[in-house]
Amino acid sequence: MREPAFWHRPSSLLSQLLAPLGALYGAVSARRLMRKGLRAGVPVICVGNYGLGGVGKTPTVMALAGILRSLGETPVVLSRGYGGRLHGPLQVDAHRHTATEVGDEPLMMARTIPVIVSRQRAAGIAPARALGASVILLDDGFQNPALSKDVSLIVIDADRGLGNKRVFPAGPLRAPLSAQLSRTDALVIVGLGAAADGVAANINARGGLVLRAKLVPDDAPIAALRGRRVYAFAGIGDPARFFRSLRACGIDVAAERAFSDHHPFSQRDITELQEAAARDGLALVTTEKDLARLRNGESLKAFAQAVVPFAVTLAFDDEPALRSFLVERIAQARR
Structure with missing residues (x-):
């Protein structure tokens, strides 16, 4: 929404x-x-x-x-798995699950932290403790x-x-x-x-x-986008903050598109982004959370490989x- x-x-x-x-x-x-x-x-x-x-x-x-x-x-993360269809409780596998199944944020976190998704949070206690939490x-x-x-x-x-x-x-x-x-x-x-x-x-x-x-933005995306004009897009709670962060890093944001939080990207969205970026010679950049949703299907995965993920650390x-x-x-x- x-x-x-x-x-x-x-x-x-x-x-x-x-x-x-x-x-x-x-x-x-x-x-x-x-x-x-x-x-x-x-x-x-x-x-x-x-x-x-x-x-x-x-x-x-x-x-x-x-x-x-x-x-x-x-530490083990316990999440409701907002946006995912699986109720759990289950451990998120970053290589097997998709954002459609477990939610984009749990999928993103599971790359570095054990994550249990459980629609009923109390039911997630036992599997979290089984992981040694x-x-x-x-x-x-x-x-x-x-x-x-x-x-x-x-x-x-x-x-x-x-x-x-x-x-x-x-x-x-x-x-x-x-x-x-x-x-x-x-x-x-x-x-x-x-x-x-x-x-x-x-x-x-x-x-x-x-x-x-x-x-704090990671050095890798800044280096990858230095000297390039970019098309930034994001479906997070505050896309404007993401666009401001890019500009604060000296990145030339020539175009931007905001989607609703947890937006499920469609093939039409992808086509429109690709065509607009190609027409003006822009590099595509988005957040790690959005990229997690772009790895849902084979057609989206191919598109995701051409997008620079703008990773940040708190x-x-x-x-x-x-x-x-x-x-x-x-x-x-x-x-």
């Missing part, structure tokens, strides 16, 4: 008209947040967000997995009460913040902000903007950890503070 533009405007008539529905949805969501979840038997670190849309959860999960491994832990990284699911969380780490975009701060469908929030803030242990602000400063101040006042982070400004926080909270969970 593509986020409505009015979600990110201070006020609009449509948002006001939808506010009663948002209040009803928010009341139900707040009540669900109060339920006690199942204990997994190992520490559970949830990486979530307050609203709908992309904020950088997947790069955050991958960065946390690397840090946990360096601390001697064995000493810590379960819960990908999304902050508002889902099925599992008890030992750490809830929220990711927020520094430029977009929380939009109009209204609850769905009047705005992007999945539950009233007050109910979510009270269950937040740590906040990761991705980017350099100031739109999340108010939330950061609230978390600080509650004694939570607030961290800044940035998405880097924390104060990683030592995060490491200390994780060590303390994991030890506390085990006690």
Whole structure:
């Protein structure tokens, strides 16, 4: 789904008209947040967000997995597998499964981290532990009460913040902000903007950890695209951020096309992209998440080989503070 533009405007008539529905949805969501979840038997670190849309959860999960491994832990990711048709529980095989089966984000993560997809999250505990998980990284699911969380780490975009701060469908929030803030242990602000400063101040006042982070592009795609004019396309939560990132790296973005998040690329999409790029002599570039969906079928795979994947890594400004926080909270969970 593509986020409505009015979600990110201070006020609009449509948002006001939808506010009663948002209040009803928010009341139900707040009540669900109060339920006690199942204990997994190992520490559970949830990486979530307050609203709908992309904020950088997947790069955050991958960065946390690397840090946990360096601390001697064995992290396993547990995901609902959004966009995939298989309910699981099952371990994602990056060489055998497709995004249509398990979802694009689990498929992308499974290249470097063990990932269990389970539509019912509680059912994913046993297979995760069978893989030797000493810590379960819960990908999304902050508002889902099925599992008890030992750490809830929220990711927020520094430029977009929380939009109009209204609850769905009047705005992007999945539950009233007050109910979510009270269950937040740590906040990761991705980017350099100031739109999340108010939330950061609230978390600080509650004694939570607030961290800044940035998405750092890999050297390989920058080198591959240097001196070339490109056609950038993306079907993620915030395609505009991807296009800005390319330009910030000095890449000449001559054309761009935004698709909805998790967009299932069709042969028509591929043909249109190929023809437009060939007509103007442009190199095609997209995100790793989009490339995961382009590997679905043989015809798409052939196209994917001609597309440059723009890989990024999340880097924390104060990683030592995060490491200390994780060590303390994991030890506390085990006690």
